[in-house]
Amino acid sequence: MKETKSKYAVLGMLSINPMSGYDIKKRVGESISNFWSESYGQIYPILKRLVDEELVTKTVERQSGKPDRHVYALTERGRKELHRWLAEGAVPKVERNEFLLKLFFGEEISPTINIKHVEKYREIQLHLLEKYEMIKQEIENKHADDSNLPYWLMTLRYGQHVSQALLRWCDETLLTLNKIRKVGRKHGV
Amino acid sequence: MKETKSKYAVLGMLSINPMSGYDIKKRVGESISNFWSESYGQIYPILKRLVDEELVTKTVERQSGKPDRHVYALTERGRKELHRWLAEGAVPKVERNEFLLKLFFGEEISPTINIKHVEKYREIQLHLLEKYEMIKQEIENKHADDSNLPYWLMTLRYGQHVSQALLRWCDETLLTLNKIRKVGRKHGV
DNA sequence: TCAATATATATCTGAGTGATATATATTGAG
DNA sequence: CTCAATATATATCACTCAGATATATATTGA
Incomplete structure (x- = not known):
């Protein structure tokens, strides 16, 4: 998996609280929407790969009626990976205006x-x-x-x-x- | 062709001077690189489509040794299309930081x-x-x-x-x- | 002389957006 | 009460765009 920033946005969100893909999208909108955005098209595939890499764990909560809640939580390795990325300097790139x-x-x-x-x-x-x-x-x-x-x-x-x-x-x-x-x-x- | 902004960046550049795809890339880098960027992957396909839409004309200048220069120039219709877009308000979108x-x-x-x-x-x-x-x-x-x-x-x-x-x-x-x-x-x- | 740089066109992979599909529960206006 | 809107929830697709790479030649300067 590439060093896509979305990966770290997801890890970061999970570092605050375990949550579902739907929650992540919502939380991003509530907290960092002034300088960040994520789409389902990114979030769901990334969550799958994060599970494969053992950076997060997945727990399925059954709900009557509504679809199952897939709750993701950061593992110790996941937190370390987040810290590694946080310590790296960010290279600012031109934003189209x-x-x-x-x-x-x-x-x-x-x-x-x-x-x-x-x-x-x-x-x-x-x-x-x-x-x-x-x-x-x-x-x-x-x-x-x-x-x-x-x-x-x-x-x-x-x-x-x-x-x-x-x-x-x-x-x-x-x-x-x-x-x-x-x-x-x-x-x- | 969708309302991709790259189209208008290309039309805009050609409104200043007729030039080749290579020139456009270079000029973008020299003049608007603080708030815009274009890649060849966008420029060349767009130029082709602009010719089809008769918004620009293409002239091939033969050069000894070097590849031919494909010089593109804005047509009257092309300039009108640029003006139409310039008059529209831009909806600012969140830039990832x-x-x-x-x-x-x-x-x-x-x-x-x-x-x-x-x-x-x-x-x-x-x-x-x-x-x-x-x-x-x-x-x-x-x-x-x-x-x-x-x-x-x-x-x-x-x-x-x-x-x-x-x-x-x-x-x-x-x-x-x-x-x-x-x-x-x-x-x- | 040879490496670096500039000229020039073109394509491909992968990142990221936005829309859409699917399915159900709740809430509030008429 | 009913129906529309909204919220919960997962998932995929089409398209835009960036960045790297391929190909080929001329010029410039160490």
């Missing part, structure tokens, strides 16, 4: 349309900041005594710093675009 | 290792800021009269705002991690 791609070719269309795009992007950052603040309140209450809390807050602060910076960038960019709109009228208003 | 994923599970390993990771990340932001400043000087000289310049600078400023914010986040986070290292000694120093 469609919004910036459009702006890069922005000269092709009218400033007015570009302004609309940036304004919408600004709105998104405002909503994100509200969301982050809500999450902060929530986890500070819910996990007050959890030793994971400081780390979870760090990832949250990351998002806050970025969104605040993007808000400033939007304001700066809107000024520039408005200047362009006033002088050149190549594409009309 | 491996660094944050590791930090989220940071409690599993020693603060010392996490500190090293954040310090390295801080270094990366410093290098990025240097790089952005160099690119700024370069394109302001090279494309002083190009009407694309303001848009190119906007995407550059985006990177600068983000990296500056991340630098501040790193400093804040290092303070927190050092506090954790001092109090709890669960994993040793």
